[in-house]
Amino acid sequence: MRIRLALLLAFTISVTLVASSDAADRGDRFALVIGNSKYPDAEAPLKEPINDARDVAAELKRNGFNVEIGENLSGDAMRRAFDRLYGRIKPGSVSLIFFSGFGIQSNRQSFLIPVDAQIWTEADVRRDGISLETVLGELNSRGAGVKIALVDASRRNPFERRFRSFSAGLAPVIAPNGTLVMYSAALSSVISDNGSDHSLFVQQLLKEIRVPELMAEETLNRTRVGVTRASAGEQVPWISSSLAEDFSFIPGTAARPPVPVIAALSTPPQSSPSPSPSLVLQQSPSSAKPEVPPADEQAAIKIEKPPVVAHPVVALADDPTIRNLTARLVDNPDDQNALYRRGQVYASKGAYDLAIKDFDGSIRLNPKDVEALNYRCWARTVTGDLKAALKDCNEALRLRPNFVDALDSRGLVNLKSGMTKNAVADFDAALKINPRLTSSLYGRGLAKKRNGATAEGDLDIANAKAMDPNIAKEYADYGVR
Structure with missing residues (x-):
């Protein structure tokens, strides 16, 4: 995954x-x-x-x-x-x-x-x-x-x-x-x-x-x-x-007080639009009717907006990777690879607005970059811009059919938008390619349960948690429980 x-x-x-x-x-x-x-x-x-x-x-x-x-x-x-x-x-x-x-x-x-x-x-x-x-x-x-x-x-x-x-x-x-x-x-x-x-x-x-x-x-x-x-x-x-807990190579080293971080970005990030969770989306360009979740199923879907976090300078502008990539972009604003990599780092730190901006630039320079399209699909999904996210995933899969990461991302788009049957289909396709893809396994479990297949869904969820103990928290961070 x-x-x-x-x-x-x-x-x-x-x-x-x-x-x-x-x-x-x-x-x-x-x-x-x-x-x-x-x-x-x-x-x-x-x-x-x-x-x-x-x-x-x-x-x-x-x-x-x-x-x-x-x-x-x-x-x-x-x-x-x-x-x-x-x-x-x-x-x-x-x-x-x-x-x-x-x-x-x-x-x-x-x-x-x-x-x-x-x-x-x-x-x-x-x-x-x-x-x-x-x-x-x-x-x-x-x-x-x-x-x-x-x-x-x-x-x-x-x-x-x-x-x-x-x-x-x-x-x-x-x-x-x-x-x-x-x-x-x-x-x-x-x-x-x-x-x-x-x-x-x-x-x-x-x-x-x-x-x-x-x-x-x-x-x-x-x-x-x-x-x-x-x-x-x-x-x-x-x-x-990205250490999230304290560690020293020498066991038993005493703790020191952490340095407080109070700086903020010089440029306030722009928030992405967040359409209604019940928005009905089209699975892919076709003449078929999109799946519309029944009213009772929509009510059972718990969608939460991901938490809004500040992005201190120490974690972004002073991050060694971001600093290196930004320097490359100062020398060459059209460095497509640097834009893509910086977008990845921004997204990994929760700065989705900045990530999407970099992916925009990367895709402008190379409209056929399926990796950037998939990443932007994912970032837009997390922020709730589901219609644009689906468009990105569909384009990535048009350019590279059976692209497992895009199938996994589109499954999440469909899950968040209430199209659980389409979500199951995407996660099924991803798992046929990579049976150990825990995000697809867990997502399929949630989608199956919402489709009424509770026992099958619980089994998928249990297997996913056995493979990745953090998977439930990961989906909670996406705004899906």
Whole structure:
């Protein structure tokens, strides 16, 4: 459920975070550390990843993590290692991933590359690589409270010369609530191995992890400063955080008072129109009559407007991803990819009005961008602009039939607008493509119950909650209970 998981980021106004998680204190800390150095397509093995992985694993063990370490893993071995990590997750536990090797960005996602990957086209990246967003989403669906990804993969890789169109480095990650991500270098940039046995990034990371009384964000910020200074500004690590609870790498670190946030956006956001929940919408362009919910069914549908939240500068204008993307847009206002990615981040933080504005710009530059159309459909659905949302989803599905994310989004549109039979049809179609799509499973359960199939609906809802404990809250945030 890439779209839903990506947009579950909670809006956090605390700047300094500290360790208070019961799960973290009692030792429910799990880490997967991978060092990949021997890529057959590379001219020579990388010197740093194995040593870095071993040192990071040893440090994490000292800090109470249950660590599995893998070296020179194939695609199958990496997937099995991640499956073992998923299986160990307990509700509220801490999960950490460290990866050193080659990484590639494709289709606006970052992929970790196994040593046996056969990559000649971008499609091969998505086939053989491991999506970082997918991994973080799976950890979240298993109930992990704190999710940390440390990725040292911003290297010039041997595959790029094979692509007609190539984006260097790694892409911004849009991750679930409770996630802290750090790349060893800035977005879309690469660095060269320094010729030593350890990377500069890991040297500084281990130095800061060992400092007592530091919170996780502070530890990584100090690491970024250390790397930047040591490289004379040539290497600047990238950090993104949506931590919703306090955490420190060193167990038992005492809490510090959070820094209050009182700033507001300089430009007040414009609210989107919110049509009546009972508005009857057309499923898709056709001559068939639209489904009209009976009066008693309309009365049974509980639709709530999503809460209106303020968007402090610290969480938006000062967000490192937004700052980077905004700088790119200052240089080139028609950077369609930057508009799309910034829209994603705005939406993930609840700034739907700003997100829709960026998606508007992205679609203006590329009217056939089905990803942007689907995201705008979702954002408009959450804000209640159901008629426009349905139009976006229909267009995305016209351009890409059986686009699972758009089917899932259109199911939500139909559910919110009371067209429960159409909602069931959309969720059914999405689940045929991806049976583990929890948002479609939960939405289908709600729609079935409203159609009178209570037992079937309850079963779908129970299965969805078993796969993702946060799914009910997710739908409540959409305004549907």
